[in-house]
Amino acid sequence: MANIRELDPSASPLDYFGFELRRRREEAGLTQGQLGGCIFCTASLVGQVETARKVPTREFAERVDAAxxxxxxxxxxxxxxxxxxxxxxxxxYAEMEARATYISTYQCQLVYGLLQTPEYAAALLSVDHPDRVEEMVAARMERQRVLKRDEPPVLWVVLDESVLLQAVGGREVMRNQLAHLLGFRNHPWVHVQVLPFSVGAHTAMMGTFNLLRFDDDPDIHYCESYDQGHMTANPDVIRERSVGYARLQAKALSLEDSADLIARVMEERYGDQPAVDGRDVA
Structure with a gap:
């Protein structure tokens, strides 16, 4: 029997989506199973979305619109x-990131969220949120749509070399993640530099930070701790961190040398390796 749990459409975007889905489906004279057949999913999944027990993906939403x-x-x-x-x-922060025209970020531990593959993101999120991986990965991939706009922001990423060596999710996940980074090698608006270990002490030893620039609003500096983010438009902070970022860019490998290093790590650390008995393993 179809689940008829009533939703308050004003409770959350998820509740509103479920409420509207049920209303539009019934208006069309379709059962959950019939709609599921049209959009290549089960009646159970349709019911879970209609009762806000399941977060819809963008693909699900697009198929519903078509059906x-x-x-x-x-x-x-x-x-x-x-x-x-x-x-x-x-x-x-995500709302400000989506409005920015220029994003500069230094990452000392992880690939920046806008450049993560779904598998890399899932490996990260499963550590602390094993019960919410699917919806949180979907949310992270939704953030990346900003790079596909007609007028995307300029994204400049400086990655600490350690990011390439931290095996998040295992060899295959890392190989695909580094290949994904290399896919931006000739992108007009996305630039990736690697800050090598050989630099030694540098101006971002305090950790990861982001700078957002806007057409009509003040620049913003963002950093975060375990359970909160901190944004400021304080001119002194913006000035100091902007200079600091320029110094990071100057010390980092060039775009070309960075890509070469990423490719080398991808092959040497995460490529096919011979097993102990001499047979190749993935």
């Missing part, structure tokens, strides 16, 4: 739903 003829309603709404799955303290 119900809803003119992009669910495709537009799913962005709000997925952003609501981000940690509460991170949502304000």
């Amino acid at each position: 119900l003829g809803t003119d992009g309603t669910f495709s537009r709404l799913v962005g709000l739903v997925l952003r609501s799955q981000l940690p509460h303290w991170f949502q304000a």
Whole structure:
């Protein structure tokens, strides 16, 4: 029997999505099973989304729009739903990130979220959120849509060399993640530099930070701790960190040499390696 749990559409974007999905489905005279057949999923999944027990993916939303003829309603709404799955303290930054015209970031431990593969993101998120990996990965992938806009932001990333060596998710995940980074090698708006160990002490020893620049608003500096993010438009902080970032860029390998290092680590550390008995293993 179909689940008929009533939702309050004002409770959250997820509840509103589920409420509207049920309303539009019933308006079209379809059962959950019939709609599921149209969009290549089970009746159970449709029911879980309609009762806000499951977070819809963008693909799910786009298929619903096609099946119900809803003119992009669910495709537009799913962005709000997925952003609501981000940690509460991170949502304000994500909104600013989506509006920025220039993003500069130094990452000392991880690949920046906008450049992560789904598998790399899943490996990270499964450590602390094993029960919410699917929806949190979907939310992270939704953030990346900013790079596919007609006028995407400029994204400049300086990665500490340690990011390439920290085996998140295992060899295959890392190989694919580094290959993904190399895929931006000739991208006009995405630039990746590696800060090598040989630099020694540098201006970002305190850790990861981001700088966001906007067309009509003050620049923002962002950093975070375990359970909260901190944003400031303090001119003194912006000035100091902007100079610090320029110094990082100057000390980092060139774009070409950075790509060469990423490719070398990808092959030497995460490529096919011979087993002890001499047979190749993946």
